[in-house]
Structures are given as C-alpha cells and as structure tokens.
Amino acid sequence: MTNSTVLPGLLILAAMLAGGPPAPAQPLPAPPPVSAGAARTLNDPIFPSLGQLGLDVRHYDVALTVAEPGTPELSGAVTLTLAATRPLAEVRLDFYGPTVTAVRWNGQAAPFRMEPDRQKLVVTPPAPLLPGQEARLTVEYQGAPGVILDPDFSTPLRLGWQAVPAGEGGAGANFTLSEPQGTHTFLPTNDHPSDKATFTTRVTVPPGFTAAASGLEGAVVEGSGTRTFVFTQAEPIPTYALAVHVNRFERVMAPPVPVGANGAPVVRRDYFPVGTADSTRSAYARTDEMLRVLSGWFGPYPFGAYGVAVVTPPLPALETATLSTMPVRSSNERVAVHELAHQWFGDAVSPATWADVWLNEGFATYAELLWTEAQGGDGQAVAARWYAILAQGGTRPLVATQAGQLFDRSAYQRGALALHALRAAVGDAAFRAFLHAYTARFSGKSLTTADLLTFAHTQVGGAGEAALRTWVESPGLPPLPVPAH
Ligand code: TRP
Numbered sequence: 001m002t003n004s005t006v007l008p009g010l011l012i013l014a015a016m017l018a019g020g021p022p023a024p025a026q027p028l029p030a031p032p033p034v035s036a037g038a039a040r041t042l043n044d045p046i047f048p049s050l051g052q053l054g055l056d057v058r059h060y061d062v063a064l065t066v067a068e069p070g071t072p073e074l075s076g077a078v079t080l081t082l083a084a085t086r087p088l089a090e091v092r093l094d095f096y097g098p099t100v101t102a103v104r105w106n107g108q109a110a111p112f113r114m115e116p117d118r119q120k121l122v123v124t125p126p127a128p129l130l131p132g133q134e135a136r137l138t139v140e141y142q143g144a145p146g147v148i149l150d151p152d153f154s155t156p157l158r159l160g161w162q163a164v165p166a167g168e169g170g171a172g173a174n175f176t177l178s179e180p181q182g183t184h185t186f187l188p189t190n191d192h193p194s195d196k197a198t199f200t201t202r203v204t205v206p207p208g209f210t211a212a213a214s215g216l217e218g219a220v221v222e223g224s225g226t227r228t229f230v231f232t233q234a235e236p237i238p239t240y241a242l243a244v245h246v247n248r249f250e251r252v253m254a255p256p257v258p259v260g261a262n263g264a265p266v267v268r269r270d271y272f273p274v275g276t277a278d279s280t281r282s283a284y285a286r287t288d289e290m291l292r293v294l295s296g297w298f299g300p301y302p303f304g305a306y307g308v309a310v311v312t313p314p315l316p317a318l319e320t321a322t323l324s325t326m327p328v329r330s331s332n333e334r335v336a337v338h339e340l341a342h343q344w345f346g347d348a349v350s351p352a353t354w355a356d357v358w359l360n361e362g363f364a365t366y367a368e369l370l371w372t373e374a375q376g377g378d379g380q381a382v383a384a385r386w387y388a389i390l391a392q393g394g395t396r397p398l399v400a401t402q403a404g405q406l407f408d409r410s411a412y413q414r415g416a417l418a419l420h421a422l423r424a425a426v427g428d429a430a431f432r433a434f435l436h437a438y439t440a441r442f443s444g445k446s447l448t449t450a451d452l453l454t455f456a457h458t459q460v461g462g463a464g465e466a467a468l469r470t471w472v473e474s475p476g477l478p479p480l481p482v483p484a485h
C-alpha cells in the first residue's frame with residue numbers, strides 16, 4: 001500500500017455498511033438446532049456481520065460476462081461447493097451485488113431472499129445441510145454491483161468491482177479491488193478470510209479485450225462475438241484476494257522461476273494495459289530476482305504463477321493472488337516486493353479475523369527490508385526509519401480493535417519491527433528456519449495472533465516468543481531491535 005492515510009475512512013464506512021453486531025443468542029427452552037445456527041455470523045471482531053458460522057465454502061466456480069468493459073454492469077453465474085460444520089437450515093451468503101435472477105440447490109430451483117441491510121443473500125435448501133454433506137449452490141445475477149464509497153479518498157474509492165470508463169486513457173476496463181470485504185459487491189461469498197476456497201474463474205469479454213484472473217490460465221474459448229478466458233486457482237485463498245481484470249492488455253510472459261515446492265517452476269506473466277510506459281514496466285523487471293530472494297527467506301512460493309496486472313486509476317496496490325493489482329502510480333520496486341511478499345503472507349497464510357491483519361501487513365513490510373539488504377543496502381537504517389515513524393506518530397498493540405486500525409502504521413511498521421525483534425533475538429539462521437516452518441505449517445490456512453505466538457514458542461523457544469510478544473502486546477513502543485549479523 002502506498003497511501004495509508006486514505007484507508008481508515010473507507011474501512012469505517014465499510015464497517016457502517018456492514019451493519020451492527022448480531023443479536024446475542026437467547027437461551028430458548030427447546031431450540032431447534034438447525035435454525036438456531038442458521039442466523040449466526042462469524043462474529044468477526046472488526047466486521048461482525050460478515051460470513052456465516054458453520055458454513056464452509058470449498059470452491060467457487062465463477063462465470064462473469066462483461067459485455068461492455070468500463071461500465072459497472074456485469075452478469076454472473078457462480079456455483080459454490082458447500083459443506084457445513086453444523087446443521088444449516090439456511091445458507092446466508094454475503095452479497096451486495098447485482099439483482100439475483102435464479103438460485104439452484106443441487107440443480108433444483110430453491111427459495112431465496114435478500115437482506116439488503118445486512119448485505120445477505122439467504123437461500124433455503126430443501127433440507128438442512130448437515131455436516132459431512134456437500135451441496136452445489138448456483139446463483140445467477142445481472143446488473144450493477146453494490147457501491148461502498150470511501151469518503152476520505154480524494155477520488156472516491158469503491159471496494160470490490162471497479163469500472164474505468166472508456167476514454168480515460170483506455171478503451172474501458174474493469175477489475176476487482178476488494179480488501180477487506182468488497183468481493184461480495186460482485187460475487188455471493190462467505191466473505192471472510194477464515195473461510196478460504198479454491199476458484200475457477202471464467203470471464204467472457206468482447207473481441208479485442210483480454211481477461212485475467214487469479215490462478216493458471218487455461219484455454220481461451222471463442223464464442224460468437226465473445227472470448228471466454230478460464231483460470232484455475234488451485235490453492236485456497238481468502239475471498240478478498242481474488243483478482244479479476246478486463247482490459248486491452250498486453251500479456252507479457254517471462255521464463256518460469258524454479259521457486260515452487262521442491263523447485264517446481266512458477267509461471268511468470270504480467271498484464272500491461274496497451275500503451276503502458278516503459279517507466280511503469282521497469283518496476284517489474286526484477287520480479288524473477290525478487291521471487292528468488294523472498295523464497296530464500298520465506299520458503300517455496302505457494303502458487304503456480306506470479307505476475308502483476310497494472311491498472312491506471314490512482315488507487316492503493318493490492319496483493320491479489322498470483323496476480324498483484326498494481327496501479328501505475330505505485331509501480332516501483334518497494335511496492336512490487338511488498339505485494340509479492342503478500343502472496344505468502346495474506347494469500348497463502350491468512351488472518352483468522354480482521355483483527356489479525358497485521359500478520360499480512362507486518363510480514364509484507366518486513367520483506368521491503370529484506371529486499372534492501374539483498375541489494376547490499378542498510379536494513380537497520382530501514383528499521384530505524386520505521387521506528388522513527390512510530391515514535392513520532394504513536395503506536396498500539398498489534399491486534400486491531402477497530403476498523404480504522406487495520407491498515408495503519410502499527411499494522412505495517414510495528415508489525416515489521418516485531419519480526420525484526422524476533423530476528424534479533426534468535427539470529428538469522430533460526431529466523432529463516434522459523435519463516436520456512438511458519439509458511440509450511442499455515443499455507444492454505446488462517447491463524448490468529450495467539451496461534452503465531454504458540455507456534456513461535458515451539459519453533460524458536462521462549463526467548464524468541466518473548467521478543468515477538470513484547471512487540472505484539474506492549475502498549476508503548478519497545479526499544480529498537482538490533483540484530484547481530
Ligand atoms: N493490503 C494492501 C497492501 O498493503 C492495502 C489495502 C488494504 C488495500 N485495503 C485495500 C488496497 C483496498 C486496495 C484496496 O498492499
């Protein structure tokens with residue numbers, strides 16, 4: 001992220017639009033368990049209305065048609081593969097999108113209703129979904145997605161589905177920019193990072209346009225006056241990390257990089273809007289080297305592909321899975337390495353709640369220091385700059401308690417210094433081994449800050465855990481850590 005001052009406002013607005021906390025459960029005399037469970041959300045400490053307790057979406061098969069790129073309109077058909085960890089008489093998906101035109105449960109039409117104030121699509125299956133069962137839920141919809149605006153952003157920032165009108169330096173474009181909870185403006189989801197899923201994404205566009213999405217690209221299907229691009233995201237990711245892009249793109253392939261598990265090749269492709277300046281493209285010339293440096297510290301790259309999709313509006317960059325979304329304005333090496341690091345921390349290893357989002361931002365920010373060192377630069381000077389920012393601007397314990405904190409300086413710079421403190425306490429070799437073990441243990445999963453501390457104890461012992469814990473918990477600013485080399 002490059003513009004940290006703009007985000008708290010959008011998050012506060014998003015929190016307002018997400019509705020209030022769920023009603024506390026009442027002790028009923030004879031509660032039918034299926035309906036008692038049905039209305040419960042995931043009770044996220046920051047966004048309490050998101051998600052459904054007991055719902056496990058395993059896979060989203062998404063088909064989007066963008067008939068007029070650059071306009072907000074889209075039509076969609078998504079089939080969710082659902083499981084339950086408790087009996088569900090209703091499925092309550094987050095959705096604030098276009099008008100729903102059809103809902104099917106295992107292929108049969110099913111009753112549904114919208115709860116717009118809670119941004120929910122509620123579907124009633126013919127019989128409760130029970131633990132151990134799997135169901136396919138299809139939702140079809142058409143129209144304009146819901147809008148969540150950030151009042152503090154100089155050009156209004158909407159979360160989720162973006163439209164860049166034709167004529168603004170291009171032929172019209174659309175893309176997703178969803179963290180934390182914009183994906184449900186264009187896709188019905190269990191919109192919470194604790195319920196990660198795999199995705200198949202099919203995007204149908206007019207001739208001359210190219211679609212890109214998270215995952216590996218499959219065959220392009222030529223229709224009558226349309227082209228459909230298909231992408232498979234085979235490893236689970238949080239819903240906010242799904243990238244979908246439509247533009248007049250140039251797709252630039254680069255040689256695969258052998259940094260996957262057991263040296264498996266990682267596909268390299270970048271998408272540049274036609275006419276992208278060389279000065280923008282050059283920020284991505286060293287992606288191969290970045291992949292090698294970061295996988296040296298973090299462990300194997302967690303996905304089958306990496307690259308960027310460049311967008312023209314002046315928005316913050318986002319770590320969309322396998323395909324970071326990079327505004328022209330943020331096309332520099334520092335942001336490039338930050339978003340790449342998020343592929344491990346955020347996309348593969350995800351926070352269990354939004355209060356734990358420093359687990360994304362602190363680790364991705366620390367990658368900036370590691371990259372500086374790999375260039376022969378002074379990492380301790382980077383740490384000292386972060387420290388000065390916190391000493392001047394104030395700081396807080398790392399677990400967030402309100403939406404305005406999610407992407408603040410403490411999440412980024414204090415989160416990064418927590419890792420610097422761990423490194424100083426245990427040394428480079430143990431720090432590197434810890435990072436490898438952490439990604440191996442939690443890739444494909446979601447964890448809390450408490451889980452991190454427990455894991456640190458088992459990996460590096462009490463001294464390392466204590467160094468980390470001081471930076472996680474202390475109300476003030478601990479002393480600047482200085483690792484020995
Ligand atoms: N995770 C982003 C980063 O630091 C920052 C971010 C948070 C963001 N919410 C966003 C970017 C919404 C774009 C849209 O890299």
Ligand code: ZN
Pocket residue numbers: 001338342360361364365
């Ligand atoms: Zn970040």
